[in-house]
Amino acid sequence: MTSRRSTLVLFLGLAACAHDPAPPSAAVSDASARAGITVQHEAWREAIIAGDPARLARLFSDDGLLLSLNGSVAKGRSEVQQVLEQSLRHAKYLSGGFTIDALSLQGDLAIEVAAFTWDRSLDGGPPTGPQKGHAMAVWHRQADGAWLIQAWSAKYDPKP
């Protein structure tokens, strides 16, 4: 009886200290990080073409940072959304997307250099045609395995 009770205590103790399904500290492969980040690139593409700043802001972590094209820095999802709202008032994104140029994994963080191309209409004008640029992104892997943006800095490349 004593032995059964102590076995039960042991079992309950182990169950109580079990981790969540996808602990942040679990090792993550380069391939799975690339796949997860590519999913978020596609979510960004869909949201920006839809002109939806709230969806874009949800790609950032709660305390995410956005270095915007005008030089300001927004911290936190609410500030990030405000900056994106302002930006999308002037630009309608027509087509484009991202590709990963470089990726470095540091535990639950992934540092990415991405290339992007966007065709936009600025202030109701005609399409700009494809414009290329680069972004540096720091992605933070969440407990559910999703990658959210911890920091984002992007700029269109200078015209040749």
Add this chain to the structure above:
Amino acid sequence: MRFEKLLVGALLCAGCAHGPADVPATAEDVAATRAAISAQNVEFGRAFKAKDTAALTRVFTEDAVFLSPAGTIVKGSAEIEPHWAERLSKITVLDGGITTQYLDVHGDTAVETAKFTWTVQRADGTQITRTGRALTVWRRGTDGKWRMLADHPEYDAQK
């Protein structure tokens, strides 16, 4: 017997506790990291003004990636030092520096946003002061020193 099972359980639970990387950084950790990174930013500025490309390169990790304002991707020490040598063959940095704005510390990695101002003299003798901001990811090495793992500076638009 009962004691042994409880001991095994306690040891197993201790083994599945989160490691140091998952523990939120304390205020003291953040302050120490901020001070160490500020010191490295000062060293960057000193080396930039002195055209000391070897010292500039030592502020970066050997596998660092630098995304220049021109959109050029420079990877690793072997590319970073020639990049600075080429850049500094065209300008002389007279004054300026880097100021940390935000710093998020995640174990041995820190994400910084910073503002910078550089006054430079071009080859034709003209001087210009430019401001900008940078997104920099720092990594703490086994020697305890913080170095840039990734850096993306951007100049503000000229008025």
